[in-house]
Ligand SMILES: Nc1ncnc2c1ncn2[C@@H]1O[C@H](COP(=O)(O)OP(=O)(O)OP(=O)(O)O)[C@@H](O)[C@H]1O
């Protein structure tokens with residue numbers, strides 16, 4: 001399936017540094033000058049999930065295979081981008097292709113690191129980016145109007161409905177509101193998604209703070225959290241620079257370092273999990289002596305389609321899914337315990353898979 005989270009923000013705020021930490025590489029060039037990144041960097045990241053270890057421990061699985069999420073490190077966005085400033089429309093196209101946005105906001109002071117607007121002001125920075133995305137959405141919608149109007153006049157019912165939706169979005173964007181706030185009926189969701197609007201994508205604010213604030217944030221990140229709460233968005237605190245230094249250390253040293261700065265786990269884990277959540281994703285497991293493995297599905301996926309993530313044959317020939325809830329698997333110490341207690345359920349085609357389900361699919365070839 002491949003869900004993509006795009007790393008977006010002003011130039012030189014630490015996007016590539018975060019990307020490198022996430023992907024544990026130095027694949028993306030990170031340096032102290034704006035527009036360091038031009039071509040997007042794409043990387044797969046393991047989704048940390050402590051449940052996998054617990055499952056593998058019970059089943060004696062030889063290997064643990066986490067599920068993965070894709071991050072895309074995108075070029076910095078500046079004021080006027082929608083009109084072609086900076087790298088202009090080129091990187092806006094990169095943003096259109098992602099499913100959710102991780103918006104990196106500079107929340108650290110450092111006289112040596114250039115801020116394109118001259119001072120650290122996370123709220124102003126967020127507004128600059130949002131404005132550019134809104135302007136770009138406005139422009140793309142305005143382009144659609146003439147053709148839709150022509151078709152609607154000709155009696156095309158679908159075009160008429162689409163035009164109505166587009167006009168509602170335009171009204172909102174002209175008021176300076178993101179398209180995700182457009183009121184729409186469930187049956188309009190498909191047409192809305194087809195519009196490919198950037199300000200309709202879910203957003204996670206990533207507050208990039210100094211080392212001393214890595215644990216509990218600072219006055220800048222507090223402002224971002226306030227704004228996120230008001231918008232119904234999510235925010236996380238992370239020090240991209242520290243994380244990128246920790247990520248390349250041997251595991252033992254990582255632990256010591258994290259402890260020293262008061263973190264239980266890498267801040268990156270929070271970013272990955274929040275990104276996963278933002279995309280509306282959940283995990284089910286397959287567990288056996290060979291491996292304990294996590295699989296990604298969207299919330300609401302039925303059993304056959306969940307099976308299809310492993311192999312299309314599983315979906316085509318789906319018969320039933322032997323299912324154990326994660327909590328039951330753990331408390332009853334595995335499959336036979338769950339079976340003996342009647343906690344191994346036989347689920348059919350209409351079953352909606354729940355987060356944490358341990359599944360075994362039966363299928364016919
Ligand atoms: N938390 C932090 N504290 C101090 N310096 C940081 C922090 N995070 C990143 N930096 C520094 O900021 C500079 C810019 O980082 P980076 O290249 O990752 O930015 P970017 O957002 O990818 O920029 P561009 O848009 O130009 O590609 C680097 O010198 C990096 O080391």
Ligand SMILES: [Mg+2]
Pocket residue numbers: 015016017029030036037073074075076
């Ligand atoms: Mg960069």
